[in-house]
Amino acid sequence: MSFRRWLLSIIIILIASFSANAKIYTTPILTDASELLQTSPEKALEAVNRYLSQRRLSEPKESSRVHVNDETDHTVRTPLNTINALQIKAQAYSLLNQPEKAISTIKSAQTLASDNGLTYTIFETRLLHAKIYWDNLKNSAIALNMLDQVDNDISQSQPLKLTKQIKVLQYQSSMQRAVIESALDNNDQAEKLFAQAKRFLNDLDDQEERITYQLTIGHHYLQQKHYDLALDRLLSGYWLAVESGKKAKIAHANYELAMLFEQRNVYDKALEHATQAGEFFEHFQHTQPLAKTLALIASIYEQQSRYNLALVHYFNALDQENQLRHNIVHSAHLRLSIARVYLHLYNYPKAEQYLQQARQLAQQASNETIQAEVQILQGKLELAEGRLEKAISTLQAGLISASRSGQRELQLQGESLLSETFEKQHDYYNALLSQRRYEQIFASQQESQLKSHVDVFKQQQRMLERSLHLEEMERQQFENEKSIYNQKKVSLFLLSLIALLIIFLIRRHRIVKHLKIRLGILRTEFYTHPRSGLRNLRMLNARLPNSLQQSSANFEQWHLGEIINEPLSDRLRFALFEVPFLKHLYLQYGYQHGLEVERQFGDYLKEQICKPARLYHFSDAMFLYIEPNSRLNTEPKQLADSIQQLVDNFLIERQLDSRVRIGMAEYPFLPRAYTAINDQELIDILLMAANAARLNSQTEQGSQWVHLSAIDAAPAASFACDNIRKACIQGIDNGLVKVQSSSAKEFNWNNDHDSDKNVI
Structure with a gap:
């Protein structure tokens, strides 16, 4: 079992290595859900839940017949697509600030990947697990430890080293580490990791x-x-x-x-x-990005002193947050901003109201930073209202919270307000102390900014050096071009010949392109039935000129998927069925209505027939259906019932005759000799079987079908004659051809054959 899992993982990794590096989903539902993550995670979550609930997990297959991502059956989902769906679901929960559900979902995906031995997917899911852990819980120690374990396992995975996908995993790990180090203010380490991720990214397209x-x-x-x-x-x-x-x-x-x-x-x-x-x-209504953008626009208006516009946008953002109901900190920030704008407008009761709401949300979220902002703004409000003693105690509490959370901007604002409050109380000593603390914090901030400017200057210096190096390279390039120009005179003759050759090739290309366009038009007209729109079998027309016969045969071998000349390991099942209602349609309803219904029938069949199965319009009321026959023990009745069901579904709202007459056979008709019977002979066998079904329908009610198949021991020499119908009848008489039918009635095959002699 371990060998099978190892083989499965190798297959998946190799397939992934030949594809693009961006994640590609084979199911459109998952593709749409993945794109919705960036704009509307709620809708992405709904789409994934619908996908998981409407489809059942496919049963495990033998390793020799594994289809890594095959979902032609829309009622099942493969393990790989199930894992992809769970990954999207976990990311949606993470964006919606529901960490417990996100972590539980990504663990389920990791378990499923391990159970199916999907090596690359296991590492991909573990990296996503670490990302979700950091984004939601902000625990850098655990997140970095998880990344260390993943990197160690990736370096020891021999199958991954054989593929390009190891670069994808290494890039994702480096980016996650860089983001965490950046959040921890480890700038040097973060930039080293960003540079490392850039090197991996250069190897990816x-x-x-x-x-x-x-x-x-x-x-x-x-x-x-x-x-x-x-x-x-x-x-x-x-x-x-x-x-x-x-x-x-x-x-x-x-x-x-x-x-x-x-x-x-x-x-x-x-x-x-x-x-x-x-x-x-x-x-995308009711989304977090929209709320954040509205809040940003409101902040810009506020700083421009356009307070009415700022209030409108803050309230719109608050309405979005109330609809989302999953981020308390954002809601608290918005209420704090609204209170600040009301304070600018001297509307103290409203400012107090929203400050109280912000305070409750900050306490609920246990966020010290937002609590410090609330206390400092509360102190500013109390100062404006003349409650100096209350303002001092509130501002001092806010400064303590801001100091613990390391918010220098808040400390500067608080010390400035505290100094102003002491000054209004005529407590000049404490006012001076607050001012000195303000200057110390401001100096420290300026020093940090100076260091930042030095780093920027160094970056600009490196960019300038690269620019100077580029100029030197351009100068050398100019000299090289000058030397090349001196050699052009020697190469003029060769260039002339190349130009003539190019002109000849362009002219030939235009002629070929024109011929291809004409050939495309001829193919459409020649190989499409004029009424139903289905493909037909013109290749059987023996009256074509020799040149057209050859081009028609060559095209049909490509266009029809080589009806008979399939690889010898493949088996095909053929069904030639007659739909009687098409014969009487025009007589009963007229030409225009008949054309419309027949076109609808053709479009309906195109939709229902899925590749690799094929369907051709053989004659006015007869159709040829071809499908792979990998399961040899499948009963012909199943195919006949499926064709009957197709016709019944089309005529469910039409009062027309739904009977069907079907003739069936397999390729190879002779199991011991694949090439003993050609396409025209196989069609003749199908016509003989369909005719027998038609004769049965004249004496019995309902649809009829007849299936002909040679026994395994039937020799090819028994069918080596010019008249395949006669050979088949002799084979039936001799027990070499097995007849199965929907009727228990005996067939008179000799009459069928005798009638052939009268055909001119």
């Missing part, structure tokens, strides 16, 4: 991941206040997304650029990018 990389490292620089570097990365990600047409990525880049310009006080550009992001997210 994944444009979408390049966009994600640029936006992620741009966000990192933005968080570290490296605005020049952040602008460079975010603009690179933005234009890559525009070139690729990734609208969700464009919206994400616009949001990050809006945050950057807001922090740099370039409010017109910030508002432009935030509005573009909001226009995209507006199509």
Whole structure:
């Protein structure tokens, strides 16, 4: 069993290595759900749950017949697609801030991957598990430990080393580590990991991941206040997304650029990018990205002192958050922002009301940072209302919380307000102490910013050095081009010959292209039935000129999938069935209505027949159906019943005759000799069987079918004659051909054969 699992994992990894590096889902439902993760995780969760509930998990197959991702049956789901669905479901839960459900779901996916021995998928799921753990629980120690274990197991996996997919896993691991180190303010380590991830990314052909990389490292620089570097990365990600047409990525880049310009006080550009992001997210109502974008637009308006517009957008964002009901911290921030705007408008009762709501949410979330913001804003409100003693105690509590959470901006704001409050109380000593603490924090912040500027300067120095190196390379290139120009005179004759050859090839290409277009038109007209729209069997027309016969036969071998000349290991089942209602349709309902119904019947059959099965319009009311016959013990009655069901389903709302007359046979007709009977002879056998079914239907009610098959021991010499019908009748008489039928009635095959002599 372990060998089978090992073999299965090898097959999956090899298949994945030949595909694109971006994740590709074979089921459209999962593709749509994956795309919805970026904009509407709620809808992605609904789609995945619907997929998992409507399909059952497929049974395990033998390793020799494994189909890694085969879901032609829409009632089942393969283990690999089930794992993909669980991964999407876990990510949706993570984005909806439901960590317990997310971790439980990703563990189920990991268990299923282990049970099926899917090596690459196991590592992919474990990396996703670590990402979800960090995004939701922010436990860097456990997340990094999980990544260490995954990296160690990847390095010891021999099958993965044979494929390019190991680069994908290494890239994902490096990016996750870089994001965690960035959040922990370990800038040097984060940038080393980003550089390492870039090296892995260069080996992959994944444009979408390049966009994600640029936006992620741009966000990192933005968080570290490296605005020049952040602008460079975010603009690179933005234009890559525009070139690729990734609208969700464009919206994400616009949001990050809006945050950057807001922090740099370039409010017109910030508002432009935030509005573009909001226009995209507006199509997905009740989503977290829309709420965040509305809040950002409101913040920009607030800093522009356009308080009424800021209130409108804050309330819209709050309405979105109330609809979502899954992020208490965001809701608390919004109420705090609304209270701040009301404070600017001197509407103290409203400011107090929203501060109280923000305080309750902050306590519920146990978030010290938001609690510090609430206390400092509360102190500012009390200062404005003249409650100085209350303001001092509130501001001091807020400063303690801000100091514990390391929020320097809040500390600066709190110390400034506290100094102003002491000054209004004429307590100049404490006011001076608060001012000195403010200056110390401000100096420390300036020192940090200076260090950041030094780092940016070093980065710019390296970029300048690369630019100078590029200029030197361009100079050397110019010299090389100059030397090449001196050799052009010698090569002029050869270039002339090449030009003539190119002109000849272009002219030949145009002629071939024109002939292909004409051939395509002829194929459509020649191989399509004019009324039903189905393919027909013109290759059996022996009256064509020799040249047309040859081209027709060659085309039919490709167009029909080589009706008989299949690989010798494949078996085919043929059914020639007659639909009587097509004969009487035009007489009963007229020409126009008859054309419409027959076209509808042809379109219906096209939809119902799934590859590799094929269907051809043989004559006015007769159709040839071909399907693989890998299961030799399948009864002919099953095929006859399925054809009958097709016709019944089409005529369920039409008052027409639903009887069917079917003749069936298999290829090879002679098991011991694959090539003993050609296509025309096989069609003749099917016609003989269909005729017998037709004669039965004249004396018996309902649909009829006849199945002819040679026994395993039938010699090919028994059918080596010019008249295959006569050979079949003799084979029936001699017991070499087995007859199965829907009727127990005996057949008079001699009459059938005698009638052939009268055909001219």
